[in-house]
Amino acid sequence: MKTYFDLSDEAEKKLNKIMQFVEGSQRQLLNIIGSVLTQEINVCFVSARDPWGTAWKPLKVRKGQPLRDKGHLKASINYQVYPDYVEIGSGVGAGTNLKYAPYHQFGFSRNVEAHTKDIYFKLNRDGTVGHRFVKKSKSDFAQSVNVKAHTIVVSARPFLPINQEKQVVMPQSWNQAIIHNIRNFIEGGL
Template sequence: MAGARIEVEVDAATATAALDYVSVKLSPEGRTLLLSDIGEYLLRSTRDRAAQELSPDGEHWRALEPNYAKWKSGKRPGVPILKFDNHMIGDQLSRQVEGDTLLMGTNAPYGAAHQFGADINIPAHQAEVFFHHAKGEVSPQFVNKAKSNFAQAVTIPAHTVTLPARPWLGVSDVDADEIVTLSRDHLLGNMPGAAS
């Protein structure tokens, strides 16, 4: 899975004891079912957090830079931080069970950049800027192409855009509690005499 992926580590002694217990008490099919249920829960939880613009730690994502926020509000008014077209970053999340491992992540190329932050190098390039020409003068203000009657080719120099980290993958405290509950329910469901 390309894009972004996280690994969650817990206290080794506790995890080893719990995993040993699960391995003994659940069949391989039971463990796969448990991991699938945990994965489905984490998909929903991660999407819900992304819609609220929260990290797994409950911190609000850093706001958009003012200039970009102004530009985006003109292009896509009311659209949240990590959404531009039709998809929110959490919409491109997937899960996969491989043996006794649950993998979660996204193949969206920007998934890792949003999770960890990134420096994006923009090479020098040509662009066309638009102005309005009236009464023998060109206004110094840029206008959109539809309102323009004068265009000029310019070279935009190479530059770097720093994308701040906005963590969206991970396990919150609420998620950890739910994982314990799901595990307990699966284990109780496999105990002799337990109600199905």
């Protein structure tokens, strides 16, 4: 059994006003969502945690925080609004177009066979060999070394709310931030 209730004239006018405002503000609402998503992704880089709050594995090779050596990955995070996307309707996508991003998001391992490699150094002023590697073009001393077979392992350090099965799993706190910002926008526009 369904029961229909009539809204008061005042409530109906307010509801219509809200619906018209939201309908006319679709692109702005999508921009708000995109902005919140990029902010939340950037928090992952600053806090060295995945979107669900788990700390990233610490670095083994260098000091500092993971994924923040030069800042290229963090700086590449952006969003795109799709106001009339045919297959899904309106929406917003957030992420990066850097080719190496999936290796950090999901992790990877690669076996490297034993091989010989040239390494390059810059001589010190006193003629001794420096201890820092340099590019071949900047070197004045080269040495061949034997590299043993080994496995390169990069730990997964998720910064996007995508799980190992490549499904979006939005954290509750991110949903709440989006709702909060949309609510503020609507209240400010009415």
